[in-house]
Amino acid sequence: MKPPVINFSTLQSAVEITATLAFALSGLLAGARKQLDVVGLCIVAGLSAFGGGTLRDVLLDRRPFFWVEHADWLWALMGLCLAAMLFMRRRHLALTERAIQWPDALGLGLFTANGTLVALDAGMPAIVAVLMGVITATFGGVLRDIVCNEIPAAFHDHRPYALCSFVGAWVLVAAAALGWPQWATISAAAATAVALRGVALWTGWTLPVWRINKR
């Protein structure tokens, strides 16, 4: 009997599950802060996890959606929300918030690469493909914040988040134009976005403030 082969796509699946989980948890935390009920929690967690990719697919007119093709994930999401309601305590909140920063950065990178690639395959021009990558990676969080009645953090907190995704998406476009194999383009793009986001988290780097807004 052969040992199971850990190939690139198994690894990618593992990272993707971790990342989607991190996105869903970010929705859970936002919902808890706003004292949503169980229905609101499930919807906001689902929007955070799948909203970006779904919006991209609506814009690109692609079907089926990820969560239609893999409907099991909807069950997993509901299970996660119920488990959180049963087992999570107040002291876990801050801990979770800190702990998900890193899988969230992974998700940012991987969703960027995936979203840009899908748009390139659909024949989009480079700048549109980059925009689709950024939408895939960040609009789950944007929809989460709109439903929670907040200005989206990605537009407002002056920390580089969408910008890391933007740079990573251009790396993918460049690598694809150079004819790199797919695993290499995805890895390079995702790694760039994750590394930039990691540096931003590590150093507390903030975006320059528009002089009009200086306080």
Next chain:
Amino acid sequence: MKPPVINFSTLQSAVEITATLAFALSGLLAGARKQLDVVGLCIVAGLSAFGGGTLRDVLLDRRPFFWVEHADWLWALMGLCLAAMLFMRRRHLALTERAIQWPDALGLGLFTANGTLVALDAGMPAIVAVLMGVITATFGGVLRDIVCNEIPAAFHDHRPYALCSFVGAWVLVAAAALGWPQWATISAAAATAVALRGVALWTGWTLPVWRINKR
């Protein structure tokens, strides 16, 4: 001369009109509370009445929308909004709010059944069909609340609303799997959701609060 036959689909149409009206009125009331102008009132009433079904159809990639096929309803909606602006007085507000709870419950049931059935017919897996039923029944109100700059009541007021729709949608999926005739599956699903919502209204039942959010 034969008396007019009241068959299932005539009855269904009557219930549907009543329910759509109740949804539109809930939009009108929300708009009045936010002091919207005549344009805002019409749009918010329209979003409340047709937003859920339209979002479902965008996600399922179905056309034409209900309000394109039956464009007369748009006229009726505008007429309703103008009539409300002319004839409604402040003392009517609380009255209307109480009075629409019951047709609104009817709408919840019927739109759930209809939305779930449409998604099943489009070949969606059970859990996705249920989600589409819930979206059809509740996202009109969610869009209404987002436009009115509120956290959606369906996610926040800790009263069972989407949950009644969720249970009703599963009844439809089960009845369809058992091969019941269509009128029976629709009736059973709608009746379940309406009855649950009625009990919830009657008893003031609230959803359990997540311990993190206990005040």
Next chain:
Amino acid sequence: MKPPVINFSTLQSAVEITATLAFALSGLLAGARKQLDVVGLCIVAGLSAFGGGTLRDVLLDRRPFFWVEHADWLWALMGLCLAAMLFMRRRHLALTERAIQWPDALGLGLFTANGTLVALDAGMPAIVAVLMGVITATFGGVLRDIVCNEIPAAFHDHRPYALCSFVGAWVLVAAAALGWPQWATISAAAATAVALRGVALWTGWTLPVWRINKR
């Protein structure tokens, strides 16, 4: 050598560019007021400029979007946002706000005419085509306000904005039904909406207040 011919469509392009710019600037100003960062500014400016037409195309199931077919505009938009961040000072803000009212009125007229025409060509009934014209002209601003966590000004400020678009759209439907040539229908519709908006700006005309909302 012949002088360059200024024909209708060259003129239309010039007006369209001016109008899109005005819409983008309205997004920039709203973003500045909310102290968004550079990413937020670009997205909100883009939503204001292209959101209405994109929503119309999603509802009508039309592809490609304007900003996919003319991807250069995305570069222009980013350039505009960066230039604004570098060169705009606080004292420019009020000036810009006053200065864009007139190109914004142009945009209202032109986008109304264009949106209604596209919907008529897609075989929509008159009232739906009118609604699509209004959505094209006003929902960029609506999405801008939703993202900025405000009740949309078009629904709330009791000034005729969507209403001018509504009347202009009916002019287009009537002219098209009378068999006017396309340049005449577009011109008549756009001129009506622009003129109404101009009069509304000039006279400070406000919509009647619903008695329920009288303060």
